[in-house]
Amino acid sequence: MVSTASHIGDFQFKNVFMNAAGVYCMTREELETVRQSAAGTFVTKTATLESRAGNPEPRYHDVPLGSINSMGLPNQGLDYYLDYLLELQDTAPEDTFFLSLVGLSPDETHTILKKVEASAYQGLIELNLSCPNVPGKPQIAYDFETTENLLTEVFTYFTKSLGVKLPPYFDIVHFDQAATIFNKFPLTFVNCVNSIGNGLYIEDETVAIKPKQGFGGLGGQYIKPTALANVHAFYQRLKPEIQIIGTGGVLTGRDAFEHILCGASMVQIGTQLQKEGVGIFERVTAELKAIMAEKGYDSIEDFRGKLHYMD
Known part of the structure; x- marks a missing residue:
């Protein structure tokens, strides 16, 4: 019997799929929709201490190969989700x-x-180090000194299961430097990747979204190769107890298969979930199971991280 069950740390999940933060997660009603779907779990909207309205609209726009957004962290505040x-x-x-x-x-x-x-609270916590869409605020994860200092302080008091959401890195030396930092800490997971920051999409002669003069994070098919590279680079470099959540460009079961092949233990869906709705979880699960059955894999551990290289 083919199973798409998985685990992160000591926590077991019936299915490898879940939403990406930012999609179907703003309200309890949206989170309940994901919880009642075929997804294995959900992640809440990234919460700030107090609620935020976010950037002016339009701040999200579907484009042919994905999406562009500059949301500005709209959320209901930490207490709402907690x-x-x-x-x-x-x-x-x-x-x-x-x-x-x-x-x-x-x-x-x-x-x-x-x-x-x-x-x-005894569940998993994701610290988002990769918010590219707040004007005037840099992404923490691109500042290695700040990242290390922050995590050093955090783990003087934090004892629960913590992971970090990362932006995409584009240079091998940055994979090396980031992994060296993360391996110093008892992280449970890293999530690769958030949107590729500061893309620009134009329709006729006008930008597609209002904030930041149209600059926004890219998601969807545009980013899958970058996401896969980040998943595999960190799979190669992180100590085994730090697991990886793969996020970026998942439209089909084949896309998810590739994320797992690169080393992901869970797979998040963002842009296509926004476009298709929660029925996507049932579809991609069936597609992934069909691929696994064809290849003779009973569980995702049979092929996770076992990407083939050329001689």
């Missing part, structure tokens, strides 16, 4: 979910993480 997850911990204790969060400053990041640490 309270919901604590409720689920009581009503659905057999399931595990991901709480995504980010601070708009190092102090806010510590305030948020200390609040989660002090809470009864």
Whole structure:
């Protein structure tokens, strides 16, 4: 019997697929839709300490090969998502979910993480180091010194299962430098990748989104090769206990198969979930199982990370 079950750390999931933060995750109603679908779990919208309206609209636009967005971290605030997850911990204790969060400053990041640490929440936490769409705010993960300093401080008090959401890296030396930093810490996972920052899409003579004069993060088919490269580069470099979530350009079961082949233990879907709705989870699961059956694989561990190279 072919199974697409997987695990991150000590947490088991019935299916390798889940949403990407930013899609079907703003409200409890959207998260419930994902929870009731074929997905194995969900991740919340990346939460800041207080609720945010985000950037002016239009701030998301579907394009032929994916999407462009400059959302500006709209979210309901940490308490909204944390309270919901604590409720689920009581009503659905057999399931595990991901709480995504980010601070708009190092102090806010510590305030948020200390609040989660002090809470009864026992699920997974994703610290988003890759928010490219807040005007005037750089991506933390591109500043290696800041990243190391932040994680050093975080792990003086944080004891729960923490991972980081990463932007795409484009240089081999950056893979090396980032992995050297991450291997110093008891991270549970890294998530590769967030959107490719600061793309520009034009229709006729006008930009497609309003914020930042049209500059925004690219998602969808555009980014799959970059996402696969990041997944595999970190699979090659990180210590085995740090698992990888693959995100970027997943439209089909074949796309997910490639993410797992590169080393991903879970696969997130963003742009295509936005376009297609939660029915995508049932479709891509069936497509992935068909590929696995054809190749004689019973579980994703039969092929995870076993990418072939040319002699």
